[in-house]
Amino acid sequence: MQRLLFGFCAGALILALPWPRGDWLRLASLLALGVAVLIAVAMGWRRPRTAWPLPWCLGLMVGFGWSALAHQRALDERIPDVGGDALPLEVVVAAEPVPSPAAAGRPPALRLLVRVAGGPLSDRRLRLTWYGAPAVAAGDRWMLRAVVRPPWSYANPSGFDYERWLLASGIHGTGYVRSGRLLEPAPSGILTHTRSALAAHLGSPDLAHGPVLSALLLGRSGGIDDGLWDRFRATGTVHLMVISGLHVSLAAGLGYLLGRLAASALPLLLLYANARTAGALAGLAAATAYVLLAGAGLPGQRALVMAACAMALLVWGRSGQLASGLLVALAVVLAIHPLAIHLQGFWLSFGAVTVLLLVLGPRRRRPLRLPGAGAALRLLQAQVALSVGMLPLLALQTGELSWTAAPANLVAVPVVSIGVVPALLYGALLAGPWPAAADVAFALADGLLGIALAWVDWLAARPPLPVAAGPAALVCAQAGALGCLLGPPRRWLPVLALVALLLFSGRPADLRPGEYRLTVLDVGQGDAVLVDTRHHRLLFDTGPAYPSGFDAGAAVVVPNVVATGRPAIDLLLVSHDDVDHAGGLGSVLGRLAVTARLGSAAGDGAHACHGRAWRWDGVRFSVLALPRPPGASTNDRSCVLLIDNGRERALLPADVSHRVEKELVRALNGPVRVLMAPHHGSATSSSRLLTRVARPELVLVSAGRRNRFGHPHPRVVARYRDVDAQVYVTGDHGALQWSSAHPERMISFRRDRAPFWRSAG
Numbered sequence: 101m102q103r104l105l106f107g108f109c110a111g112a113l114i115l116a117l118p119w120p121r122g123d124w125l126r127l128a129s130l131l132a133l134g135v136a137v138l139i140a141v142a143m144g145w146r147r148p149r150t151a152w153p154l155p156w157c158l159g160l161m162v163g164f165g166w167s168a169l170a171h172q173r174a175l176d177e178r179i180p181d182v183g184g185d186a187l188p189l190e191v192v193v194a195a196e197p198v199p200s201p202a203a204a205g206r207p208p209a210l211r212l213l214v215r216v217a218g219g220p221l222s223d224r225r226l227r228l229t230w231y232g233a234p235a236v237a238a239g240d241r242w243m244l245r246a247v248v249r250p251p252w253s254y255a256n257p258s259g260f261d262y263e264r265w266l267l268a269s270g271i272h273g274t275g276y277v278r279s280g281r282l283l284e285p286a287p288s289g290i291l292t293h294t295r296s297a298l299a300a301h302l303g304s305p306d307l308a309h310g311p312v313l314s315a316l317l318l319g320r321s322g323g324i325d326d327g328l329w330d331r332f333r334a335t336g337t338v339h340l341m342v343i344s345g346l347h348v349s350l351a352a353g354l355g356y357l358l359g360r361l362a363a364s365a366l367p368l369l370l371l372y373a374n375a376r377t378a379g380a381l382a383g384l385a386a387a388t389a390y391v392l393l394a395g396a397g398l399p400g401q402r403a404l405v406m407a408a409c410a411m412a413l414l415v416w417g418r419s420g421q422l423a424s425g426l427l428v429a430l431a432v433v434l435a436i437h438p439l440a441i442h443l444q445g446f447w448l449s450f451g452a453v454t455v456l457l458l459v460l461g462p463r464r465r466r467p468l469r470l471p472g473a474g475a476a477l478r479l480l481q482a483q484v485a486l487s488v489g490m491l492p493l494l495a496l497q498t499g500e501l502s503w504t505a506a507p508a509n510l511v512a513v514p515v516v517s518i519g520v521v522p523a524l525l526y527g528a529l530l531a532g533p534w535p536a537a538a539d540v541a542f543a544l545a546d547g548l549l550g551i552a553l554a555w556v557d558w559l560a561a562r563p564p565l566p567v568a569a570g571p572a573a574l575v576c577a578q579a580g581a582l583g584c585l586l587g588p589p590r591r592w593l594p595v596l597a598l599v600a601l602l603l604f605s606g607r608p609a610d611l612r613p614g615e616y617r618l619t620v621l622d623v624g625q626g627d628a629v630l631v632d633t634r635h636h637r638l639l640f641d642t643g644p645a646y647p648s649g650f651d652a653g654a655a656v657v658v659p660n661v662v663a664t665g666r667p668a669i670d671l672l673l674v675s676h677d678d679v680d681h682a683g684g685l686g687s688v689l690g691r692l693a694v695t696a697r698l699g700s701a702a703g704d705g706a707h708a709c710h711g712r713a714w715r716w717d718g719v720r721f722s723v724l725a726l727p728r729p730p731g732a733s734t735n736d737r738s739c740v741l742l743i744d745n746g747r748e749r750a751l752l753p754a755d756v757s758h759r760v761e762k763e764l765v766r767a768l769n770g771p772v773r774v775l776m777a778p779h780h781g782s783a784t785s786s787s788r789l790l791t792r793v794a795r796p797e798l799v800l801v802s803a804g805r806r807n808r809f810g811h812p813h814p815r816v817v818a819r820y821r822d823v824d825a826q827v828y829v830t831g832d833h834g835a836l837q838w839s840s841a842h843p844e845r846m847i848s849f850r851r852d853r854a855p856f857w858r859s860a861g
Contacts, residue, residue: 102424105431107159112167112434116441118855125175125856129168136161163434170438171267175857178250179224179273184806186245186278190217191226193240193286196395198322200229200648207232211322213271217241221248225270230277238395239286248275250859252805254622255834255850258663259656267857268442269398291392298393298528301538307546309553312341316516317524319343319394326649331560336494336505340516340552343394345449347521348387348403352411354525355379355386380411386525393528398437399445405432406453423457426450442857447493455489456482483510504559512552519548614718614745617839618774618800621660622830622849623652625780625804625811626680629752630661631743633717636670637661640741640752645683653684658691660835668693670716673709673723675738675754676700698723700737709739719745726756726763735779736760742768748840750774751794753785761790771795773843776802777820781812781829791819798826798838798846805831 111132139158191214200209210233216224228246230236250273253262266274286292295318302314311323321342332338339346359382363375387407391400409429413421430450433440440446459481487506495501527541611617611634619630626644630637639661643652661667672694674682688694699706711725724740738754749772753764756778775796778785780803799820803811812829820827826846828836834850847853854860 101155102427103155104159105427107156107161108163108166109159109427109430109434111160111163111165112438113441114164115167115171115438121854121856121858121860125168125172129165129172132161132165132168136165166435167438167441171856174267174270174272174439177224177272178859179221179226179248181250182248184247186247187221189214189219189221189226189244189246189248190283191215191242191244192217193236193238193242194225195397196238196318196320196322197233197236200322209233210236212236212277214242214244221273224272227266227271227274228277229275230280233277233280234282237286237292239292240282241284242280243283244277244280246275246277248273252859254624254656255854255858256622256656256660257619257835257837257849257853259659261858263859264442264855264857268439270439294528294532295393298531301527301531301535301542304539304542307542309546309549312549312553313520313524313542313545315341316343316347316521317393317528319397319400331556334502334504334560334562335508335512335556336502337508337512337556339445339448339452340509340512343391343397343400343403344445345399345403345406345453346513346517348390348400348407349410350517350521351390351525352383352387352407354383354522356383356411356414358382358386376417377415380415384408384411390525398440398443399449401437402433402440402446402449405429405436406449426453426457448490451493452486452490455485459485459489480510483513504562508556508559511555515548515552520545520552523548611717611839612841615839615841616717616719616743616745616750617837617841618743618750619660619664620776620800620802620830620836621656622835623656623684623802624831625807625809626652626683627675627754627776627780627802628652628657628684629776629802630664632665633719636716637666637668638671638673638721639669639688640673641675641681641754642672642684642688644680651684651687653687654691657684657688661688661692668695670695671698672696673698673739673741674700674706675709675741675752676734678734678755681754698739700734700739719743724764724767726760726767729759732760733757740764742772745840748773748843750776750838750840751796752776753778755779755785757784758787761785761787765789765793768794773840774798774800774838775825776800777812777816777827779811780807780809781816782809783813783815786816786819788819791823791825795823796820796825799828800836800838801827801829803829803831807831 136158139154139161143154143158193212194215195213197210197212200211209229209231212228212230212233214226214228216222216226226246226248228244228248236242251263251266251271252274253264253266299314299318299320302310302317304310307313311321311325312328315321315324319342324341329338332341356379359379360375362382363378384407387404391404394400406426406429409425409432410422413425433446483506487509491501491505494505523541523545527538527545530541531538611632613634615634617630617632619632621628621630621643623643627641628643629640631640632638639657643657645651645653661669669688669692672688674685674697676682677700697706698709698712700709702708709723711723713720713722715721720743722742722744724742726740728736735755736757736759738756738760740754740756740760741752743750743752749770751768751772751774753761753776756764761778772794773796775794775798777799778790781801801812803809812827817827828846828848830836832850833848834854835848837847837849838845850858851860
């Protein structure tokens with residue numbers, strides 16, 4: 101049975117890899133299930149001794165086939181592109197609305213997860229934004245007029261993949277609400293009433309950390325500001341501030357103890373079940389109640405499955421077979437929700453439990469366990485195991501090595517787990533019969549949480565270290581880290597050295613002297629370009645930032661700098677100070693090592709760019725000194741960068757307009773191979789004079805998909821095509837990569853290197 105389950109899990113996890121896009125999923129699933137039928141038939145007539153690999157193969161085929169079918173169905177259910185017209189939709193609000201920061205000139209917004217109740221989009225789940233929304237509650241039925249779109253996200257070599265997250269979360273489209281009318285309020289039930297009452301308790305002004313307490317008890321994390329989330333991420337403590345397996349396990353453990361105590365106090369109960377069974381049933385009931393109270397989200401559901409498996413092992417008297425229970429829990433989760441393999445929380449939760457079982461399992465020797473050390477040393481041992489064993493996995497997921505995670509969790513884990521969460525659970529239990537006692541419990545939780553947050557805030561001021569190692573190196577590092585934890589320390593010292601080497605070493609140079617590479621990142625309506633030579637890196641602009649708090653510097657530029665080479669910038673050149681070019685500057689400076697800076701004007705740590713020239717690894721860089729018209733705008737004062745290796749030339753003119761292009765043509769002195777379209781392809785730039793003199797073969801336009809400016813302008817695109825140029829737009833093609841070593845080839849990360857979950861555009 102274990103071989104069957106192990107094969108099933110291995111097969112289901114195969115689709116976590118970024119396989120190429122294509123129409124192969126349905127055929128692959130049918131082939132896998134067909135092979136599974138043949139293996140099952142073979143198992144019926146093979147003798148047991150000769151059939152030992154067949155259960156593993158059967159599980160592998162069933163797991164892969166089941167996962168592939170689920171993925172194909174999810175992709176088929178994505179809504180089609182219906183244009184920009186608002187559609188009438190009757191929807192049911194499927195989860196608690198999340199407040200969103202107000203954008204410039206707009207009222208505050210709510211993010212809604214809704215299920216369409218009828219019509220051609222029936223049963224689809226949509227993520228909608230509603231500006232100036234009225235009061236909306238989970239379970240409400242509304243008639244909305246909404247603009248809906250298929251799932252879409254930036255397509256870059258690395259960074260958070262929003263489209264993948266939407267797929268894993270079962271969301272079939274996004275959009276925004278123009279108007280709405282309430283048809284039927286949410287049915288009033290005991291669960292809704294309880295959640296509302298507890299939210300009122302936790303919203304008391306006497307509680308300094310009410311939003312975090314509400315996230316821990318009710319799963320309402322929308323009240324936590326972005327700055328606090330950043331501090332949690334920097335210290336590796338996000339898992340403590342959301343509903344996680346640890347918290348559900350605590351609820352199950354408290355329920356188990358209360359159940360055993362009740363069985364001991366009421367011997368009549370022992371006529372129906374022994375104390376262990378009574379405790380397990382009470383533990384499962386407590387875990388279920390906690391998950392329902394927290395909104396029954398996907399992380400809570402996964403944790404509940406794991407808790408149910410643990411309780412089942414206790415009932416069967418097999419508490420020593422925790423590894424088998426973990427395998428069963430993993431198989432059940434993958435059978436119920438195969439798409440969970442694309443969620444970061446799935447890997448972190450099962451990874452953490454696996455590390456603890458390997459290091460602290462009942463059959464492991466415990467060389468650190470001293471007589472009389474007790475629970476404190478066990479807690480320290482568990483924390484050390486998690487800190488070391490999870491480092492490579494966290495680095496693989498986030499691209500950063502948070503050296504503050506170990507000290508942060510060493511304090512925060514016991515405070516939150518032993519103090520805050522139990523106090524919240526007791527407060528929730530007492531809120532109905534004894535409100536005064538519940539307030540005391542909530543105040544205790546608030547005070548203890550303040551201690552943990554003060555420690556987290558102090559450590560968050562120490563920035564994490566970016567990790568330049570690739571996925572293969574980090575997988576090796578993960579194996580080495582577990583080896584260090586499992587083996588005698590002296591024997592594994594060489595492995596530990598290998599882990600450190602893989603984590604902190606950059607990738608080898610992949611460009612020959614005299615060659616360079618451009619990577620135009622997909623940052624929406626803005627610019628961010630990485631320029632690599634053999635031993636140097638230049639970043640041209642840092643992407644936009646928005647009033648909502650989204651910062652392309654942190655979300656796109658930094659992870660892609662780390663993932664595509666050395667996590668450092670030799671020269672940061674910000675063409676001008678407009679927010680679509682310099683919005684991510686603070687994040688880049690705060691998270692990456694920047695050796696030197698240039699800008700359109702000197703000041704704030706940057707030197708003036710105009711007229712500067714230098715040579716890196718046989719490649720010449722020149723910031724053209726162009727005469728500027730009187731009273732030139734910030735766009736016309738932009739730095740214009742020309743890159744030349746003697747064979748191939750590339751021009752990055754930022755946002756200059758027709759007025760400066762006349763001078764640019766004089767300084768250019770000949771055609772270029774690659775041209776970044778000035779000002780995102782607006783009608784005020786890319787004059788006919790520039791296109792005919794520069795005669796680019798490849799034109800790169802950094803513009804957002806369906807941007808409100810209409811970039812690139814159709815007349816501009818026509819001018820470039822008149823000179824036989826190929827035009828690539830990041831909003832349609834994703835990130836674009838070109839190398840002087842292969843000048844005829846342009847790589848599109850949406851068209852050429854797209855995983856199967858990414859829309860083609």
